[in-house]
Amino acid sequence: xxxxxxxxxxxxxxxxxxxxxxxxxxxxxxxxxxxxxxxxxxxxxxxxxxxxxxxxxxxxxxxxxxxxxxxxxxxxxxxxxxxxxxxxxxxxxxxxxxxxxxxxxxxxxxxxxxxxxxxxxxxxxxxxxxxxxxxxxxxxxxxxxxxxxxxxxxxxxxxxxxxxxxxxxxxxxxxxxxxxxxxxxxxxxxxxxxxxxxxxxxxxxxxxxxxxxxxxxxxxxxxxxxxxxxxxxxxxxxxxxxxxxxxxxxxxxxxxxxxxxxxxxxxxxxxxxxxxxxxxxxxxxxxxxxxxxxxxxxxxxxxxxxxxxxxxxxxxxxxxxxxxxxxxxxxxxxxxxxxxxxxxxxxxxxxxxxxxxxxxxxxxxxxxxxxxxxxxxxxxxxxxxxxxxxxxxxxxxxxxxxxxxxxxxxxxxxxxxxxxxxxxxxxxxxxxxxxxxxxxxxxxxxxxxxxxxxxxxxxxxxxxxxxxxxxxxxxxxxxxxxxxxxx
Numbered sequence: 001x002x003x004x005x006x007x008x009x010x011x012x013x014x015x016x017x018x019x020x021x022x023x024x025x026x027x028x029x030x031x032x033x034x035x036x037x038x039x040x041x042x043x044x045x046x047x048x049x050x051x052x053x054x055x056x057x058x059x060x061x062x063x064x065x066x067x068x069x070x071x072x073x074x075x076x077x078x079x080x081x082x083x084x085x086x087x088x089x090x091x092x093x094x095x096x097x098x099x100x101x102x103x104x105x106x107x108x109x110x111x112x113x114x115x116x117x118x119x120x121x122x123x124x125x126x127x128x129x130x131x132x133x134x135x136x137x138x139x140x141x142x143x144x145x146x147x148x149x150x151x152x153x154x155x156x157x158x159x160x161x162x163x164x165x166x167x168x169x170x171x172x173x174x175x176x177x178x179x180x181x182x183x184x185x186x187x188x189x190x191x192x193x194x195x196x197x198x199x200x201x202x203x204x205x206x207x208x209x210x211x212x213x214x215x216x217x218x219x220x221x222x223x224x225x226x227x228x229x230x231x232x233x234x235x236x237x238x239x240x241x242x243x244x245x246x247x248x249x250x251x252x253x254x255x256x257x258x259x260x261x262x263x264x265x266x267x268x269x270x271x272x273x274x275x276x277x278x279x280x281x282x283x284x285x286x287x288x289x290x291x292x293x294x295x296x297x298x299x300x301x302x303x304x305x306x307x308x309x310x311x312x313x314x315x316x317x318x319x320x321x322x323x324x325x326x327x328x329x330x331x332x333x334x335x336x337x338x339x340x341x342x343x344x345x346x347x348x349x350x351x352x353x354x355x356x357x358x359x360x361x362x363x364x365x366x367x368x369x370x371x372x373x374x375x376x377x378x379x380x381x382x383x384x385x386x387x388x389x390x391x392x393x394x395x396x397x398x399x400x401x402x403x404x405x406x407x408x409x410x411x412x413x414x415x416x417x418x419x420x421x422x423x424x425x426x427x428x429x430x431x432x433x434x435x436x437x438x439x440x441x442x443x444x445x446x447x448x449x450x451x452x453x454x455x456x457x458x459x460x461x462x463x464x465x466x467x468x469x470x471x472x473x474x475x476x477x478x479x480x481x482x483x484x485x486x487x
Contacts (some may be wrong), residue, residue: 012072015482020411024459024474027404028064028467031385031460032057038381038388040367053381053462060464067468068475076483079131079476080138080423087132087157090125094164097121101168106325109168122173123469125161127476130430132157133180137187138422144188154184171328172453179437183429192302199232199306200313207317208332216261216273225314226277229307230254233281236303237288246291250284281307331451348384349448351376356390356398356447363394381462383454386446401460405439412474415481424480431477434470 036047036054049055098108112118136153137144144150158180165174185194203225210221234254238247257280264271285304292300321329355371358364369391371377377384390398409432416428435458442457444450456466 009073012479012482015484016072017411017415017478017481020408020415020474020478023404023408023411024471027408027459028061030401030404031457032061034385034388034460035381035462037367037369037392038372038385040373056464057462057467060467063464064467064471068471071472071475072479072482074479076480079480080135083131083135087128090121090128091160091164093121094125094161094168097164098168107169109165109170109173117464119468120173120463120465122161122165122168122170123465124472125165126176126434126469127473129157129161129177129180130427130434130473131476133183133430134423134427137183137426144184151189169325170454172455175441175453176434176437176455179433180430182433182436183426186429187426196306199228199310202228203310203314204317207314208321216265216271216276218274222314223273223277225310226281229281229310230284232310233284233288233303233307236306237291237300240299240303241291241295241297243291243295246295250287253284253287254280278311281311328451331453348378348452349446351378352380352384352387352446353448355387359391359394359397361395363390363392363397366392368392383442383452383456383461384446385457385460385462386443389460390446402443405435405458409435409439412477415477418484419481420484424477424484427480428477431473434473 032054033047035057036052039053045052047054048058050059097111100111101108102110102112104110109122110118110120133154136142136157142150144154158177162174162177165177181189181194181197185191206224206228207221210224211219213220215223234247234250237250238244241247257276261271261273261276285307288300288304292298292304321332324332351371355369355377358371359369364370367373369388372380372388372391377387380388386398386401389401393400412428412432412435416425416432419425419428438455438458441450441453441455442461445452445455456463458470459467
């Protein structure tokens with residue numbers, strides 16, 4: 001009996017993960033209907049008219065299905081073999097894009113082909129970076145924790161597209177690649193790195209938001225950040241020293257300093273709070289170093305280093321924030337509630353929240369959304385497509401979309417966990433990370449929890465580049481998964 005061919009199309013389609021494909025098809029066609037609803041005009045134009053955004057999206061969907069079919073017919077080994085060449089090619093394309101692209105709302109990220117077609121290379125760089133990262137981490141005897149050089153290689157692969165896309169003045173697309181750090185965590189990176197990233201975000205938000213009021217002669221933001229640093233130092237010291245008494249001593253020291261500050265302030269004595277708290281943290285760092293040497297616990301140094309780096313980051317927030325573009329600063333201030341600008345930077349989000357809130361539980365009905373039909377929400381067919389769903393289909397429609405994304409993400413993770421190769425597993429987690437990041441940030445952006453940074457909702461937002469990019473990303477995974485039973 002002849003052995004089955006590795007790249008036999010019949011075997012590929014037999015072993016495809018059809019639940020994932022069904023979810024994909026539901027999402028892309030639901031997206032087209034949502035685009036039609038978002039752009040509907042009272043002339044009753046056909047959903048399939050090529051002059052309408054929905055008709056154009058249908059064209060992109062048809063081309064995406066053809067592209068997906070081609071991907072499934074290619075030998076899965078090709079994706080691993082040519083991962084680095086594809087990555088290098090896309091990085092070169094990203095590097096030359098600003099010289100080929102025209103100014104589009106301040107961004108130089110779209111390459112035009114003729115008068116009616118343009119593509120955004122950043123969307124295609126996602127699958128290229130995922131392939132390259134999977135190829136690197138699946139290398140022979142490659143261990144992420146074996147040396148700092150391995151970490152440097154992985155981080156460089158992620159940050160190169162980030163830098164190149166930032167040069168195109170496309171901040172939103174650049175940030176999506178940072179989702180790949182979750183993949184590194186899955187492959188053995190210390191959770192301390194993710195905690196550091198989360199803590200940095202908290203320091204940034206607190207440091208920016210609380211600047212108007214003063215506590216002990218310094219901005220309240222700095223006071224709160226120092227308080228958090230003290231708490232984190234104490235917790236990390238207990239964990240790394242494995243001695244409760246060491247953490248207790250540190251806690252008593254901080255409480256004692258705080259009590260003295262409080263009593264002196266009640267007595268009307270002016271206190272240089274910044275200097276006192278910096279001194280308290282410095283003495284605590286010296287104590288931690290002493291305990292690290294005495295107990296022979298080198299990991300204790302991490303606690304002191306975290307405090308120092310957190311303070312450095314805290315004092316650099318102002319300079320970093322002022323380095324942002326004026327519109328970026330305003331969007332962050334609006335998202336944090338520092339500035340209420342309902343006519344300019346906060347207009348989109350405010351109208352989006354009104355649209356979603358007015359939808360109620362069951363929505364106003366298909367094509368009956370007033371906010372949508374009267375075009376109150378700008379970009380409602382692209383980045384703000386979710387507000388159309390929320391207004392017309394209500395809470396029920398929004399939950400269905402959420403469940404679709406949840407189902408897709410869980411399915412991708414399941415595919416990743418059953419891969420026999422590291423390459424397939426890492427690539428699957430790259431795909432899942434992209435979807436999680438896009439979904440969370442886009443929905444957060446639409447309901448006002450995140451700054452508006454221009455990230456589309458996969459398969460729902462209008463755009464050929466986004467649809468093609470996510471289709472390629474997903475169908476490569478499906479091909480890799482289908483081939484595991486024919487190898």
